[in-house]
Amino acid sequence: MAIVQPGSCEFKVVDDRIEVADQAASAVACSKCAGKLRRWGWHWRMVILGGRSKKYRIRLRRMRCKGCGATHVIFPCFLAPYRRVITTLWREVVKKRFEGASLGRLAKETEFSLDTIRRWVRRAIGQSLQLEELGAK
Numbered sequence: 001m002a003i004v005q006p007g008s009c010e011f012k013v014v015d016d017r018i019e020v021a022d023q024a025a026s027a028v029a030c031s032k033c034a035g036k037l038r039r040w041g042w043h044w045r046m047v048i049l050g051g052r053s054k055k056y057r058i059r060l061r062r063m064r065c066k067g068c069g070a071t072h073v074i075f076p077c078f079l080a081p082y083r084r085v086i087t088t089l090w091r092e093v094v095k096k097r098f099e100g101a102s103l104g105r106l107a108k109e110t111e112f113s114l115d116t117i118r119r120w121v122r123r124a125i126g127q128s129l130q131l132e133e134l135g136a137k
Contacts, residue, residue: 009077011058018047018058020076028063028074035067043073048085053111093117094124 011020030037040062047058061074078086093106097117107114 011076011078013049013056016056018049018056020058028072030065030067030070030072032070033065033068035065037063037065037072040064040071046084047079049089050110090120094120097121098124 011018013019028037029035043060043062044057045060047056048054049056058076058079063072063074064070065072073081075081078088080087083090089110093110093112096106097103098121103114103117106112106117110117
């Protein structure tokens with residue numbers, strides 16, 4: 001189970017890794033049973049900051065619920081669960097596409113394939129349609 005940690009989005013790049021302030025998550029409760037979370041080690045993950053060639057490692061805090069035993073990973077706000085690309089990068093690509101940029105130009109600028117950019121745009125359209133159906137703006 002993934003939990004996106006609210007708060008600071010600041011990070012720094014050191015050599016081949018990204019350093020983020022320790023995500024203590026003491027105020028975050030288990031999403032399954034609302035139990036208290038305790039530290040349960042770390043999880044290393046690859047993250048893409050710029051184009052495909054700009055890959056870095058990030059250490060994510062793993063937490064375990066005292067109540068139900070579920071394991072959670074605390075994500076910083078700039079990284080979404082199941083995505084290797086920071087959120088600001090894929091949002092910028094989708095925004096440029098909606099503003100009329102061609103898929104080919106975006107693929108060349110970001111070093112991602114046309115299929116990847118198409119998938120990002122389709123997901124963004126799907127998410128915005130779901131929000132409209134729920135009455136959100």
